[in-house]
Amino acid sequence: MFGFIKKWRQDRIVKESWVSEDQWTQAFSRLPLLGRLTEDEKSRLRRLAILLLHQKSFSGAHDFVVTAEVALVIVLQACLPILNLDLRWYRGWTSIIVYPAGFAPQRTVMDQFGVAHQVKEALSGEAWQRGPVVLSWQATEHAGELDGSNLVIHEFAHKLDMLNGAADGFPPLHRKMHRSAWTAAFEPAFADFQSKTDGGVHTGIDAYAASSPAEFFAVLSEVFFERPQAIQAHYPKIYDNLRQFYRQDPLAGFAGAGFTGAGHGG
Ligand SMILES: [Zn+2]
Known part of the structure; x- marks a missing residue:
């Protein structure tokens, strides 16, 4: 019974999605990575992407504006690893933060003598345990081009790894x-x-x-x-x-x- 209600709710979210056919076409065309998928897989990926968009909140840092295209390019790639799993694999956290380019969070690290240092390390992405996924758009923009590197899949793989404790x-x-x-x-x-x-x-x-x-x-x-x-x-x-x-x-x-x-x- 519970499964039925959940599916009904999800069907409604998918039906009421704001994403237009043109927006899907544009996002898919940016991602050669998805070219190997069958039509059935693409439509399941779209459904997962809509549900992920619904579950997570996007925000831009440093005045970056998260457009529909940015959000779609991210969620489509994020959902590829869970295409044959399900959304529960991304449970326990809510936000995706996008920076325009790399970011350098200030951190305190202890050295071997127990002295704390403030360091700034340049990053293109990170995933926090039970916290946000943080991505640089500059490094995400050209993900999905089949060159072997994909920042979105990288950070979301950390999220899967963190489901049973620290990565x-x-x-x-x-x-x-x-x-x-x-x-x-x-x-x-x-x-x-x-x-x-x-x-x-x-x-x-x-x-x-x-x-x-x-x-x-x-x-x-x-x-x-x-x-x-x-x-x-x-x-x-x-x-x-x-x-x-x-x-x-x-x-x-x-x-x-x-x-x-x-x-x-x-
Ligand atoms: Zn990493």
């Missing part, structure tokens, strides 16, 4: 997945990636992934959706785990769309 590269797994298989895929790959990065070996995966297991998971999630070939080539066990976790197989979609191979290797 550590270990999001809550589905019932038929095994924690041991996840660890067996990610731990040696993270060590391997760190040594490859130290050795200057190019993998097509952003070196930032070497900074921590949490960043490794977030960066590999970007690559999974943008350049799945790179993960399959270097870390097939991770590809398999991410395929089970996201319940999507982007490589199959790329093969179908004639994207196999050329231009995505390395």
Whole structure:
């Protein structure tokens, strides 16, 4: 009964959405990342995007105006990872803050002698535990272009990771997945990636992934959706785990769309 009422409410939100057909077309056309989706997947993505728009509040920082196009480009990409999961994966927080460009929040950090320092670190995005997702529009504007990096997917992957505590590269797994298989895929790959990065070996995966297991998971999630070939080539066990976790197989979609191979290797 409860499920029925929830669906009825969601249907009403979708029906009353302010987003016009033109606005959808424009937003989709900015995102080659979504090109591999079937019509059915695109329409489910639209529905999720409307519901996410309804659930979260957008605000612009430093006088940035969050236009309909900005909001749509963000929610469409944010909903891609949960296309075959559902919106409950983004529960427990409410706001998305967009800066015009990078931002440098002032932070207090303790050094090894226990002395506090004020530091300003330049960021293009961040996700707070039970708090907002913060994005720089400058860094988001060209996400979704299949170059292997995607700030929106990165920050929202942190949100999935934070569902079971602080971000550590270990999001809550589905019932038929095994924690041991996840660890067996990610731990040696993270060590391997760190040594490859130290050795200057190019993998097509952003070196930032070497900074921590949490960043490794977030960066590999970007690559999974943008350049799945790179993960399959270097870390097939991770590809398999991410395929089970996201319940999507982007490589199959790329093969179908004639994207196999050329231009995505390395
Ligand atoms: Zn990160």
